[in-house]
Amino acid sequence: MSKLIIESSGLVTPAHDPYWDAPITRREVQQAINEMAENDRELTMRADTANIVLNFLMEKQGITRPEVDAWIVQKKAQIAAARVAQVEAVAVAQDVEATVKEA
Numbered sequence: 001m002s003k004l005i006i007e008s009s010g011l012v013t014p015a016h017d018p019y020w021d022a023p024i025t026r027r028e029v030q031q032a033i034n035e036m037a038e039n040d041r042e043l044t045m046r047a048d049t050a051n052i053v054l055n056f057l058m059e060k061q062g063i064t065r066p067e068v069d070a071w072i073v074q075k076k077a078q079i080a081a082a083r084v085a086q087v088e089a090v091a092v093a094q095d096v097e098a099t100v101k102e103a
Contacts, residue, residue: 058068 058064
């Protein structure tokens with residue numbers, strides 16, 4: 001309804017801010033692109049550094065890749081079991097709530 005009043009009658013003029021409603025300038029676009037590129041470069045460097053540090057620690061501790069793979073499989077199984085238990089617990093809780101509401 002308010003849209004009809006504003007557009008058709010001209011009784012109410014929408015607010016206009018010259019700063020926020022102005023189109024974006026080329027300089028602002030370039031600054032935004034530069035900031036995104038810098039952030040991407042920094043994140044890539046951090047990921048590379050994390051891999052190097054992880055490899056160094058694995059070599060220091062004498063951990064091999066098959067040991068890491070076995071650990072990952074074990075953790076995945078633990079997480080899957082925890083998810084199944086959580087789903088079962090939620091189902092039981094919902095059954096109890098339904099029973100209480102019926103009584």
